[in-house]
Every structure is written in C-alpha cells, then in structure tokens.
Amino acid sequence: MFKLLLGLLKPSAGTASVLGLDSVRDNAAILRRTGSMIETPVFYERLSAAENLRLHLAYMGQEDSDVETVLRRVGLPDTGKQPVSSFSLGMRQRLAIARAIIHRPEVLILDEPVNGLDPVGIKEMRALFRELVEKEGMTILLSSHLLSEVEQIADRIGIIAGGTVVRETDTEMIRQKYPDGMENYFMTVINEDRTGEIIHE
Amino acid sequence: MNKLIALELKRSSLGPYHIAAVTSGAAVLAFQYLLAAIPHIDPMEPDIEMFSSYRHLIGMGSIICMAVFTVLAAVMAARFVVEEYTGKRAVLAFSYPVSRKRMFGAKLVLVFLYTAAAMLLCGSAVEGVFLITETFFPLCGDRLTFGVVLGAFGAVLCNGILAGLLGLLSLWAGLWKQSVPVTIVTAVITASLVCQIMAACSWIGAIVVLGAAGVLTAFAVTSMMRQIENMEV
Incomplete structure (x- = not known):
C-alpha cells in the first residue's frame, strides 16, 4: 500500500492519492512533500551518516539544512566520518528516520519504523514521532506488527x-x-x- | 543533468576505475612492445609482415585497448546502473523527486564519457610512449611518418567512442536480466566480436562499425529508458 502511495508500484485498478495528488501523475510532487522509510533502509555505504543526508537533500532539491541537529534528534550525534557500512541495525534504522524527516515533509510514511531498535531507541523514536506531529504539524502514516507500539503512537x-x-x-x-x-x-x-x-x- | 552527474560522483568513488584504466594502459603498452619485438624474437614467424608495420601494430594495440575498456565500461555500468536498479536499492533510486529518465540518463552519460575519456587518455599515452621510444630506439622496421602518428590518435579516438558505446550495449542485456554477470559477459562477447570485425576493417569499415554501434546503442538507450520508466519495485 505504501509503495502504491509513493508511486513505486502502479495501481492495476483505481487510483491512489496523497495530499490530494495522484500517485502516478503527480509522483514527483508527492515525493517532494513526503518522507518515507520502506522495507530495509538502503544507504550509500562508504559515506558517513551526514554525507548520506546531504546527498539526500541535494536530490530533494533542498538547501543543506542542519544535518547535525537532525542526527542528534534521532540519536546519532557523534558518528563523524564513520561510514554507514559499519553501522549497527539500530543505527541504520535511526539514520533512515533522519533521512525521512530531514527535508521537513508534510507526510511521513514509515514501514515498521522501530524494527531493530532497542527499548531505549523505541522510546526515543516514539517521543520524536509525537514531537513531529504536535510541533511540526507532520502527518505520520506508519505500519507495524507491534500492537502495543501502535497503540502508544497512533x-x-x-x-x-x-x-x-x-x-x-x-x-x-x-x-x-x-x-x-x-x-x-x-x-x-x-x-x-x-x-x-x-x-x- | 550536470548536477545529477556531480551527485553520482559524490556517492561513488571513481578511484578503482582510475587504477583499472592505468593498469590496463600499462598492460596494453607492454603487449604492443611484445608484438613489435616478435620479428626480433622469431624471425621465421609466418605473419612477420603484420608485426613489421606501424599501421598493424598500432591498430592491434588500439583494438585490444578498446576490448579492455569495453569490459571496464560494463563493470562501471553494472555498478552504477544494474546494482542501483536491482532489489532494494531501486526503492532508494525511485524515492527522489527527480525524473527517472534524467537520473538514468545521467548515469549513462557518466559511464560513456568516463570510458571514452579514459580510453582516449590511456590510449594516447600508450601510443605516445610507444611512438616516442620508436623514434629513438626503433623495434619496428617500418618508417615512422606524421601520417602514422595521426592515424594512431585517430584509431584511439574511434576505439574510445566504440568502447563507451559497446559498454552501454552490454548494459542493455544486463539491465534486461537485472544481472551484473550478464552485463560483463555480454561485454566480453561483444568486444571479442567487434575486435574480429575491426581487425579486418579498413578506415572506412571502422567508421561504418562505429556508426552501426551508435545506432544500436541509441535504440538500446531508448529501450532501457522505457524499462526504467515503467519499472515497479
């Protein structure tokens, strides 16, 4: 369903829309206004977390926003020049969330966002999601098999x-x-x- | 397009390709000296005439260089394109609000220009070094003229463009099968075939082969663009 919304799959019948935009016809506009994390996150492995985010911003057509602040928000403050290839599963998950939010999207689409995170990480991300909704007015659409998690966030x-x-x-x-x-x-x-x-x- | 190419360069290191290009150039130079030395090593060699003429020596060196750089182009195309549009990486490639055709086009331009430029530089260096040493310590009995020098650089230019085109043609098969090995094996087969044809060709024949490769590559690029545009992940 998330892939349909983001135009990664085309509907065999009917239509899908995000922010009132058609998922196929207005795909670029949707991608510009949404942030997403679908399936296992993929990165440019030899680059650092900050370089991955800067590259993402360049592709999104945005100025270099405060990458370090976003990394701090997701709990990756001191990764420096460490390449993403050496990141643990939890760190990759945090970086994926950072990439999804760094361009300040209106809608955030997250597929199993707390997979691979430890209890502390899960709690931090829960607080971050709440903050994004309440302070930045973001709409979050997330999927999860963890019922207790969904209950606390949604x-x-x-x-x-x-x-x-x-x-x-x-x-x-x-x-x-x-x-x-x-x-x-x-x-x-x-x-x-x-x-x-x-x-x- | 320039911005997209710059971003491609930021996220992938060209270092290994530089090393491969320089190593290939050195190997081709050594091979060309070996060919030029054959009449001295084995004077009874039946094809001795072929190794005693600059036209043939430079032609062979340049064609071998083209084959090597075709495979290099295929390896690069496999890394920059096939891997990027296969499996989970494709989700990332299609998550940006950039036209799929433009992003794909930037990758193709990068692969083609890098291969052609690397072959031009390495090939020119190889022929330059070979011809300079031939001026002072000739291995080949043929007369070194301005026409030979001009022909050598013409052959390098022609084969450099051909290597880039054949690399993209191999990518066509690799992308269709979404397989890195298929891309590289296709490059080896294509390069071997074209080498045979080019070796038997005159200058005009070589230009016809180049034109045919250009037309085929244009068709392949159009087909790949369509595939990328309709790709679902």
Whole structure:
C-alpha cells in the first residue's frame, strides 16, 4: 500500500492519492512533500551518516539544512566520518528516520519504523514521532506488527487483513471499548473478518 | 543533468576505475612492445609482415585497448546502473523527486564519457610512449611518418567512442536480466566480436562499425529508458 502511495508500484485498478495528488501523475510532487522509510533502509555505504543526508537533500532539491541537529534528534550525534557500512541495525534504522524527516515533509510514511531498535531507541523514536506531529504539524502514516507500539503512537488505527483495510477507528475509542489492550480488539476484528469471509463463501 | 552527474560522483568513488584504466594502459603498452619485438624474437614467424608495420601494430594495440575498456565500461555500468536498479536499492533510486529518465540518463552519460575519456587518455599515452621510444630506439622496421602518428590518435579516438558505446550495449542485456554477470559477459562477447570485425576493417569499415554501434546503442538507450520508466519495485 505504501509503495502504491509513493508511486513505486502502479495501481492495476483505481487510483491512489496523497495530499490530494495522484500517485502516478503527480509522483514527483508527492515525493517532494513526503518522507518515507520502506522495507530495509538502503544507504550509500562508504559515506558517513551526514554525507548520506546531504546527498539526500541535494536530490530533494533542498538547501543543506542542519544535518547535525537532525542526527542528534534521532540519536546519532557523534558518528563523524564513520561510514554507514559499519553501522549497527539500530543505527541504520535511526539514520533512515533522519533521512525521512530531514527535508521537513508534510507526510511521513514509515514501514515498521522501530524494527531493530532497542527499548531505549523505541522510546526515543516514539517521543520524536509525537514531537513531529504536535510541533511540526507532520502527518505520520506508519505500519507495524507491534500492537502495543501502535497503540502508544497512533491517534487512529486501521487494520489490514488479506490486503484490505477491514477497520479504521480512533485509538481513544478502542481504549474505551477494549480496556484490556489492543490485542483483544485486533483478534475481534480479525475473527469478524474471517467469519464474514466464511459466510460469503 | 550536470548536477545529477556531480551527485553520482559524490556517492561513488571513481578511484578503482582510475587504477583499472592505468593498469590496463600499462598492460596494453607492454603487449604492443611484445608484438613489435616478435620479428626480433622469431624471425621465421609466418605473419612477420603484420608485426613489421606501424599501421598493424598500432591498430592491434588500439583494438585490444578498446576490448579492455569495453569490459571496464560494463563493470562501471553494472555498478552504477544494474546494482542501483536491482532489489532494494531501486526503492532508494525511485524515492527522489527527480525524473527517472534524467537520473538514468545521467548515469549513462557518466559511464560513456568516463570510458571514452579514459580510453582516449590511456590510449594516447600508450601510443605516445610507444611512438616516442620508436623514434629513438626503433623495434619496428617500418618508417615512422606524421601520417602514422595521426592515424594512431585517430584509431584511439574511434576505439574510445566504440568502447563507451559497446559498454552501454552490454548494459542493455544486463539491465534486461537485472544481472551484473550478464552485463560483463555480454561485454566480453561483444568486444571479442567487434575486435574480429575491426581487425579486418579498413578506415572506412571502422567508421561504418562505429556508426552501426551508435545506432544500436541509441535504440538500446531508448529501450532501457522505457524499462526504467515503467519499472515497479
């Protein structure tokens, strides 16, 4: 779904739009106004974290913004000239998030953003995402298999089953109906979906 | 386009290609001396006439140089293009708000210009050194004239352009199969075939081969552009 939104895949039927723009026709405009992290992040391995970000900015057609500040925000303050090839999985994940936000996008699309991060990193990223939304007005669309994580970050949660968004609800409403946690809600939605399929068959 | 080429250069080091080009030039120079020395080493050699004429010696050296630089172009194209548009790296390449055609075009221009320029420089150095030493300590019995010197640099120029074109032609196969080995093997096969044709060609024949390679490469580039434009990752 994220790939469709970013124009990496073309819809076989129908259309996809981001910020009111068509994902195929207005692809360049969408890419300019969104930041993304999809699948395992890929970098220019022999370059440092800062050089990777500067290169990204150049491709995005932006001036060299404060790369060091962004690296500090994601928890990579002292990487200096260290090449990305020597980074751990967690550091690469942090750098991918830095790359997604450095050009100040309006929409941030993140696929499993806390994969490979330790508990401290997960907490820091959670705080960063909140800050981006509340202080910089960014909209974040993220996917995750970690239900507790989604519950703590998201304002609105959609569940995809069999390639379809089967339910989309405010997190607050879920909390009221399912005080025991997201897992019960998730299992209820999935079971309802399966029952619906069986009846349909 | 210039900005995109500059960015390509920032993210990839050309150092290994410089080393490969200089090493190839040195090897071709050594080989050319060896060819020129054959009449002295083995005076009974049946094809001795071929090794006793500057036209043939320089022609052979230049053609071998072209084959080597075709493979170098293919290696570079594989690194700059095939690897970039294969697997997860393609997601990164398509994540920038830059026209896919322009970004791809910048890579092709870089590969072509680098190969042609490297071959021109190394080939000129090889022929320059060879002809200077021939002026003072001739190995070849032929007469060294201004026409020979001019012909040598003409052959280097022609073969330099040909090496760049053949590199892009090999990329066509490599990109189609999305495989680095296919790119390089295609370059080896193509270079071997063109070497045979060029060795049997006159000047006019060589220009016809160059023209044909140009037309084929233009077709290949158009086809690759279409492939990149419609590529889904």
